[in-house]
Amino acid sequence: MTLLQVQGLSVQARGRALVEDVDLTLAPGERLGLVGESGSGKSLTALAVLGLLPPGLTASGRVLLDGRPVIGQPDRALVPLRGAVAAMVFQDPRMALDPLMRLGDQLAVPLRRRAAREGRSMSRQDLRAAQVAALERVAIAEPARILDAWPHQVSGGQRQRVAIAMALACGPRLLIADEPTTALDVSTQAEVMALLDRLVRDEGLALLFISHDLPVVAGIADRVTVMARGRVVEEGPTAQVFHAPAQPYTQGLIAAARRLDAALGPGE
Numbered sequence: 624m625t626l627l628q629v630q631g632l633s634v635q636a637r638g639r640a641l642v643e644d645v646d647l648t649l650a651p652g653e654r655l656g657l658v659g660e661s662g663s664g665k666s667l668t669a670l671a672v673l674g675l676l677p678p679g680l681t682a683s684g685r686v687l688l689d690g691r692p693v694i695g696q697p698d699r700a701l702v703p704l705r706g707a708v709a710a711m712v713f714q715d716p717r718m719a720l721d722p723l724m725r726l727g728d729q730l731a732v733p734l735r736r737r738a739a740r741e742g743r744s745m746s747r748q749d750l751r752a753a754q755v756a757a758l759e760r761v762a763i764a765e766p767a768r769i770l771d772a773w774p775h776q777v778s779g780g781q782r783q784r785v786a787i788a789m790a791l792a793c794g795p796r797l798l799i800a801d802e803p804t805t806a807l808d809v810s811t812q813a814e815v816m817a818l819l820d821r822l823v824r825d826e827g828l829a830l831l832f833i834s835h836d837l838p839v840v841a842g843i844a845d846r847v848t849v850m851a852r853g854r855v856v857e858e859g860p861t862a863q864v865f866h867a868p869a870q871p872y873t874q875g876l877i878a879a880a881r882r883l884d885a886a887l888g889p890g891e
């Protein structure tokens with residue numbers, strides 16, 4: 624069964640089309656890369672999947688998450704899908720983190736919600752053990768210190784790991800990652816990508832990975848959908864799209880990535 628089915632998705636702002644007629648499908652365990660230059664509609668597509676479009680924007684078409692409709696549904700119908708079926712990691716972990724709450728208290732929210740959903744009671748000790756396990760899962764070295772810290776007291780990479788831990792704590796089957804490493808320095812980027820790759824494999828998650836960074840997408844996605852000016856211009860297996868792009872827009876994106884790579888020269 625398809626975990627995510629998007630058919631004819633359009634997003635409008637006061638009559639202006641920002642996303643037009645997008646189709647996507649994701650089966651359980653599949654990894655899809657969504658690429659395209661800035662402003663091509665990638666983030667709005669992802670937000671529409673979870674019914675999280677900003678005020679003033681409206682979606683039309685069909686989005687089915689685990690067979691259940693998203694578009695046109697009231698928020699209370701979507702709450703059970705968010706986290707439990709699909710969870711999201713954003714470019715800037717500060718989007719997911721409350722600056723005025725200790726990281727441990729924030730992580731407790733999805734852990735408690737999942738326990739309630741599964742009919743498990745959680746003592747203080749159970750919660751502490753679950754918090755530590757959630758941080759160990761994202762390879763955080765000193766879980767006790769991080770749990771007691773405020774978001775501004777940890778590094779950007781650690782914040783993103785906590786945001787990933789919170790997304791996974793809900794027990795989703797689909798992880799949507801929107802430029803999750805763009806705000807990080809290059810070595811932290813590589814660590815977070817390796818972490819995501821391992822987690823998605825170990826947990827058997829489906830992944831919708833959004834990025835304008837083609838080499839990063841090539842490293843993690845099985846299939847790629849290319850967007851330009853709100854529309855899908857090309858899609859296919861990653862190797863095929865990156866090595867033999869059919870559309871001039873994709874050819875241009877790849878040529879630009881190659882030029883950048885050549886200009887940077889061989890890595891250290």
Ligand SMILES: Nc1ncnc2c1ncn2[C@@H]1O[C@H](COP(=O)(O)OP(=O)(O)OP(=O)(O)O)[C@@H](O)[C@H]1O
Nearest residue numbers: 636641660661662663664665666667668677680835
């Ligand atoms: N709240 C909004 N109101 C009006 N227009 C918006 C809003 N959010 C985004 N847009 C516009 O919609 C288009 C698509 O934006 P979107 O954020 O989906 O692009 P993107 O491909 O994710 O780009 P980036 O990589 O820069 O995030 C852009 O032209 C953007 O300016």
